[in-house]
Amino acid sequence: MPRLSSLALARATLDRATERRRDPDWVAARWADERARAVPVLAGDVPVADDLTSLVYVSPAALDALGGADPAGDAGEGGTEERYFLGLDEADVPYFAVAFTGASEDLGPDVLLDGRPAEKVRWAGLREVGGTLPDRDAGVVVHAVALVNWHAAHQHCARCGARTRPTDGGHVRRCPACETQHFPRTDPAIIVLVTDAEDRCLLGRQGSWPVGRFSTLAGFVEPGEPLEHAVAREVHEETGIHVVDAEYAGSQPWPFPSSLMLGFFARAISTRIQVDEEEIVEARWLSRADLKAAVESGELLLPGEVSIARRLIETWYGSPLSGSW
Ligand SMILES: [Zn+2]
Known part of the structure; x- marks a missing residue:
């Protein structure tokens, strides 16, 4: 990618x-x-x-x-x-x-x-x-x-x-x-677009979000933890999916209030979703056709255009998508 x-x-x-x-x-x-x-x-x-x-x-x-x-x-x-x-x-x-x-x-x-x-x-x-x-x-x-x-x-x-x-x-x-x-504190957080062997992407919905609002998975890096481990841990914790090959994609500050979002792509080696019901209450595998149809029908709302999540999704998808939260 x-x-x-x-x-x-x-x-x-x-x-x-x-x-x-x-x-x-x-x-x-x-x-x-x-x-x-x-x-x-x-x-x-x-x-x-x-x-x-x-x-x-x-x-x-x-x-x-x-x-x-x-x-x-x-x-x-x-x-x-x-x-x-x-x-x-x-x-x-x-x-x-x-x-x-x-x-x-x-x-x-x-x-x-x-x-x-x-x-x-x-x-x-x-x-x-x-x-x-x-x-x-x-x-x-x-x-x-x-x-x-x-x-x-x-x-x-x-x-x-x-x-x-x-x-x-x-x-x-x-x-x-x-x-x-x-010294001023910045909190590193990973954010990751996971794909499976069929090149579908994995998006999740947090419990506090309205139905239909989906994004890539994300979470804070813990003390003493390398970024690659944080990617694998967060994805498994939230969705039960095992991932490998975390590949760095870019970063941007996210001062709400003090995060630095570190973007990754990662490859899933399992596909059975089991959400944690705490942070993530719903997760879906979507092909490009699935995503296009869900966005166009309004069934699925994408994250805002300034977010790195949106850019990860569009980079995988191959072109800009319309609509957002
Ligand atoms: Zn003092």
């Missing part, structure tokens, strides 16, 4: 400038750069143009004037709006994420970099705009949302419980009490 290319959430273009962001003065100077662009994140949503084809950035100076982000701190003090350095574009324009705590109405045309009137701005999440934004903006949102999610859930030291503060442009939190450095 071919590798997956141009995954919707794997299109980042910025230089993260990892060496330079360790210097708080350098980061502060980037925030003060009049060309700097910030993306406010509010409950996972970001401001976008109403046609969903561009991100609407905010001016750091205008945010400072709103009294939110702390202009003196490295990445902002805890308790105010923290800001995190994302990277530089090809013209060295700096980009930041802001854990926005204000109201969306605060961001009027005087704050928005393109001066867009409020009625031409929408707040939307990655599932909706991950595929419609251009490469740079899609990469900015994925990075911003993942980082804001991590900071929101890691305000205290896991070792001693003291309140931590962001440093390294927001890519580390440091504990002032015990000096421990905490």
